[in-house]
Amino acid sequence: MIEISNLTKIYKTPMHDVMALDQVSLKVEKGEIFGIIGLSGAGKSTLIRCINMLEKPTSGSIIVDGEVITSLDKKDLRHARQKIGMIFQQFNLLSSRNVFDNIMFPLEISQVPVNEARQRVGELLEIVGLTDKAKVYPEQLSGGQKQRVGIARALANRPKLLLSDEATSALDPQTTKSILKLLKDINSRLDLTILLITHDMNVIKQVCDRVAVIDNSRIVETGDVLKIFSNPGTPTSKSFINSIVKQELPEEVFQSSAIRAGRLIRVSFIGESAGEPIISSMIRKYDVRANIMYGNIDRVKDTPFGNLVLELSGEERVVSEAIEYLHQQGLEIEVLNNA
Amino acid sequence: MLEIITAIDLNSWLTSTFGDNAWIPQKILIATWETIYMVAISTFLSYLLGLVLGVILVITSQNHIAENKSVNLVLGAVVNATRSIPFIIFLILVIPLTRLIVGTSIGTIASIVPLTLAAIPFVARLTETSLKEIEWGLIEAALSMGANTWQIITRVLLPEAKPSLILGVAITTINLIGYSAMAGIVGGGGLGTLAYYYGYQRYEDSIMFITVIVLIIMVQAFQMIGDSLAHRATNKGR
Ligand SMILES: Nc1ncnc2c1ncn2[C@@H]1O[C@H](COP(=O)(O)OP(=O)(O)O)[C@@H](O)[C@H]1O
Ligand SMILES: [Mg+2]
Numbered sequence: 122m123i124e125i126s127n128l129t130k131i132y133k134t135p136m137h138d139v140m141a142l143d144q145v146s147l148k149v150e151k152g153e154i155f156g157i158i159g160l161s162g163a164g165k166s167t168l169i170r171c172i173n174m175l176e177k178p179t180s181g182s183i184i185v186d187g188e189v190i191t192s193l194d195k196k197d198l199r200h201a202r203q204k205i206g207m208i209f210q211q212f213n214l215l216s217s218r219n220v221f222d223n224i225m226f227p228l229e230i231s232q233v234p235v236n237e238a239r240q241r242v243g244e245l246l247e248i249v250g251l252t253d254k255a256k257v258y259p260e261q262l263s264g265g266q267k268q269r270v271g272i273a274r275a276l277a278n279r280p281k282l283l284l285s286d287e288a289t290s291a292l293d294p295q296t297t298k299s300i301l302k303l304l305k306d307i308n309s310r311l312d313l314t315i316l317l318i319t320h321d322m323n324v325i326k327q328v329c330d331r332v333a334v335i336d337n338s339r340i341v342e343t344g345d346v347l348k349i350f351s352n353p354g355t356p357t358s359k360s361f362i363n364s365i366v367k368q369e370l371p372e373e374v375f376q377s378s379a380i381r382a383g384r385l386i387r388v389s390f391i392g393e394s395a396g397e398p399i400i401s402s403m404i405r406k407y408d409v410r411a412n413i414m415y416g417n418i419d420r421v422k423d424t425p426f427g428n429l430v431l432e433l434s435g436e437e438r439v440v441s442e443a444i445e446y447l448h449q450q451g452l453e454i455e456v457l458n459n460a
Numbered sequence: 461m462l463e464i465i466t467a468i469d470l471n472s473w474l475t476s477t478f479g480d481n482a483w484i485p486q487k488i489l490i491a492t493w494e495t496i497y498m499v500a501i502s503t504f505l506s507y508l509l510g511l512v513l514g515v516i517l518v519i520t521s522q523n524h525i526a527e528n529k530s531v532n533l534v535l536g537a538v539v540n541a542t543r544s545i546p547f548i549i550f551l552i553l554v555i556p557l558t559r560l561i562v563g564t565s566i567g568t569i570a571s572i573v574p575l576t577l578a579a580i581p582f583v584a585r586l587t588e589t590s591l592k593e594i595e596w597g598l599i600e601a602a603l604s605m606g607a608n609t610w611q612i613i614t615r616v617l618l619p620e621a622k623p624s625l626i627l628g629v630a631i632t633t634i635n636l637i638g639y640s641a642m643a644g645i646v647g648g649g650g651l652g653t654l655a656y657y658y659g660y661q662r663y664e665d666s667i668m669f670i671t672v673i674v675l676i677i678m679v680q681a682f683q684m685i686g687d688s689l690a691h692r693a694t695n696k697g698r
Contacts, residue, residue: 173604175600175603175604198606199606199607199608200606201606202603202604202605202606203605203606205604207601207604207605209597209600209601211595211597213595213597213598213600213601215598215615215616215619215620216620217619217620217622218619226602226605226615227605227606229611229615230602230605230606230607230611230615231605231606274605278605284604
C-alpha cells in the first residue's frame with residue numbers, strides 16, 4: 122500500500138539545517154495496521170506528513186496504492202489526497218461547523234452531490250457512534266468524541282489508507298482504548314490500511330500488526346509487533362518496551378533496589394505460563410532468592426505476552442549464572458539495574 | 461432619499477415644535493442621514509476590496525497556501541504606504557481621482573471616494589490579522605483532504621475568522637465615522653460639515669453640541685451591534 126524509498130527530509134532554517142529524515146525506507150502492506158514509534162523529535166510527524174505531501178521530501182520517493190505520490194502535479198496530488206484520510210492529535214475540526222457539516226467538508230471538497238453526501242455523513246456518524254451529536258458544535262464535545270468526528274471525516278471519501286498523527290496522544294488511557302478499538306474495527310470492516318505514529322508503546326501493543334522504530338531520523342528496527350516485544354533488537358526498542366513495564370511499576374521499586382543487593386531483571390515470554398516453570402527450576406538449581414516485583418500478562422495483537430520483573434539476590438556470581446541459565450532456556454531477559 | 465425624508469410631515473412637525481429654531485433639528489437630521497449614507501457605502505466598498513486584499517496578503521505570505529513573494533511584497537508595500545498618509549492629506553491627494561470618478565470633489569457622494577480608498581488598506585490589515593489567528597492545523601486538515609486554494613479561502617479561512625471579521629466591520633465603520641467628519645470640513649457634507657460651518661464658523665454652540673452627541677451615539681451603536689453579532693457568531697450552537 123505504501124512504499125517509501127530512501128526518503129530524506131532536510132528542513133532549512135535561517136540558523137541551520139535540520140535533518141528530520143535520513144534515508145528512510147519502509148513498506149506497509151495492504152490491510153495492515155502499521156505503527157511507527159519514536160521519541161519526540163525523532164521525525165515521526167515529518168515522515169507521515171510526507172506520505173500525503175503536506176511536507177515535501179528533499180529526496181526519495183513514496184508510492185501510495187501504486188501511485189508515485191512524490192511526482193504528482195498539484196491537481197493530481199489533490200485527487201490523490203482525497204483518497205488518503207488523515208487524523209490529527211489536535212483533531213483540527215472546524216469550529217464554525219457542527220459535527221454533521223464537519224464530516225460533510227471533505228465531501229464538499231471532492232464535490233460529491235449534496236444528497237449523496239448527506240446520506241454518506243449519516244452512515245459515517247453511525248460508524249463512529251455519534252448519530253445523536255450531528256447538530257452539536259465541536260467545542261461541546263469531549264476529546265474522544267472530537268477524534269471520532271475526525272475519524273468520520275477522514276473516512277468520508279472512502280480512502281484506502283488512513284494516516285494517524287498521534288491521534289490518541291491528547292486523550293486519557295480509557296478514551297485512547299476506545300479510539301484504538303474503533304480504528305481496529307474500521308481496519309477490518311472497511312479493509313482499510315492504517316499507518317499510525319505514536320510515542321506510546323501501549324498504542325502499538327493494542328492495535329498494530331507491525332511496527333517500525335524510528336530514532337534520530339532513521340528507522341532502526343522494523344518487524345512484527347510480537348517479535349519486537351519479545352525480542353527487541355535495539356536499545357531504543359528495549360527502552361520503549363520497558364516504558365510500559367515501568368509505567369505500571371511503582372517508582373520505589375527502582376529506587377529501593379539500588380540500596381538492595383538484588384539485581385532487577387525483566388523476563389518476558391510469549392504465552393500464558395511459558396515463563397513460570399523455567400523460573401522455578403532456576404530457583405531449585407541455583408542458590409538465589411527471587412522476589413517477584415511485578416508480573417502481568419499483556420495482550421500483544423491478541424497473543425498473551427508475559428512480563429515478570431524479578432529481584433534476584435544472592436552471591437553475585439551465582440546470580441549471574443542464574444540469569445545465564447534463564448537465557449539458555451530461551452527466555453528474553455533484560456537487566457534493569459546493576460546492583 | 462433626502463427629499464423624501466424632509467418632505468413628509470416631519471417638517472411641519474418640527475416647525476410646530478421648535479418654532480423659529482426648527483432649522484436646527486432639520487439640518488441635524490439631514491446631516492446625520494448624509495453621514496450614515498457616506499459611511500455605509502464606503503464601509504461596504506472598502507470592506508469588500510479590503511477583504512480581498514487582506515486574503516491575498518495572507519495566502520501569498522511565506523509557507524502559506526499560495527505563497528508568492530513578489531505579490532506579497534508589492535501589496536504589502538502599497539498597503540503600508542497608503543496607511544501612513546494622514547487622512548487629511550489623503551483627502552486632498554485623491555481630489556483629481558474623485559473628480560474623475562464622480563465628476564465633482566464636493567459633497568456626500570464625492571466623499572465616498574477618499575473614505576473608501578483610505579479604509580481599504582486598513583481593512584486589509586485587519587483581515588490579515590484575523591486570518592492569521594486561525595490555527596494552521598485547520599488549513600492543513602483541509603489540504604490533507606485535497607482542498608484547493610479557493611476552497612480553503614471560502615470554507616476554512618473566512619468562516620473560521622467570521623467573528624473577528626465582523627468586529628473588523630464595526631471597527632471600520634467607527635473609523636469611517638471619524639474620517640467622514642474630517643471629510644466634512646473640506647466640504648464633504650454630513651455632520652462634519654454641519655459642525656464646521658455652524659458650530660465653528662458661526663458659533664452655534666448648540667449645533668456643535670448636538671453633533672457631538674449624535675456622533676457618540678452612532679459610534680456606540682455600531683460598537684454594540686458589532687460586538688453582539690460577533691458574539692453570536694462565536695457562540696453558535698452553545
Ligand atoms: N517546519 C519545520 N522547520 C524546521 N524544523 C522542523 C520543522 N518541523 C520539524 N522540524 C524538526 O525536525 C525534527 C523532527 O520533527 P518531527 O517530525 O515533528 O518529530 P516527531 O513528530 O517525531 O516529534 C525535529 O528536530 C524538529 O525540530
Ligand atoms: Mg510529532
